[in-house]
Amino acid sequence: MSWKVVDSANAQIERRTEPWCTEAMKADWTERILPRYERSQGALMPILHDVQHAYRHVPYQAMLEIASFLGITPAEVLDTVSFYEEYTTEPVGACVIGICQSIACEVCGHQALLDHCRDSLGIEPHETTEDGLFTLLALECLGSCGTAPVALFNETLHENLTIETIDDLIAKVRQGGGDSEH
Numbered sequence: 001m002s003w004k005v006v007d008s009a010n011a012q013i014e015r016r017t018e019p020w021c022t023e024a025m026k027a028d029w030t031e032r033i034l035p036r037y038e039r040s041q042g043a044l045m046p047i048l049h050d051v052q053h054a055y056r057h058v059p060y061q062a063m064l065e066i067a068s069f070l071g072i073t074p075a076e077v078l079d080t081v082s083f084y085e086e087y088t089t090e091p092v093g094a095c096v097i098g099i100c101q102s103i104a105c106e107v108c109g110h111q112a113l114l115d116h117c118r119d120s121l122g123i124e125p126h127e128t129t130e131d132g133l134f135t136l137l138a139l140e141c142l143g144s145c146g147t148a149p150v151a152l153f154n155e156t157l158h159e160n161l162t163i164e165t166i167d168d169l170i171a172k173v174r175q176g177g178g179d180s181e182h
Ligand code: FES
Pocket: 100, 101, 102, 103, 104, 105, 106, 140, 141, 142, 143, 144, 145, 148, 150
């Protein structure tokens, strides 16, 4: 392995004139999210969740806007985005399939499920299909070891999975139903 040096301090971020965090979003956060936390930092994750949900990613410009809204540094926002799998800096598909790869699911055959998804979607983990419908992820323990193997289709947990049930779930998303956000 070799280290790759990235000159991030001087990197130019893509900007657009229109803000990603709209006045309506900020009004909603002020009314619904901020009062739940003693300090503004506490609101960071639910706000990031909203932005990820609205745009299927958290653009760098949005991170600056969120930092300014909460009175925290852009680095604090980027640290959080880059730490959690839930947030992405590139747009994800309408349906994010997260196959659990931790020990209980590994023992119960997660590899066969992951390989099957790879083959049937034609993508590797962390990639998105060209039609923008699916992103594939391999995740750590989803807290449902007793019903392994499990996977998330967006925010819905599916348990005791088999190749057949995975195929059914993928087919439902392709038909415009299932756990997709389109
Ligand atoms: S190991 Fe898969 S849910 Fe815990």
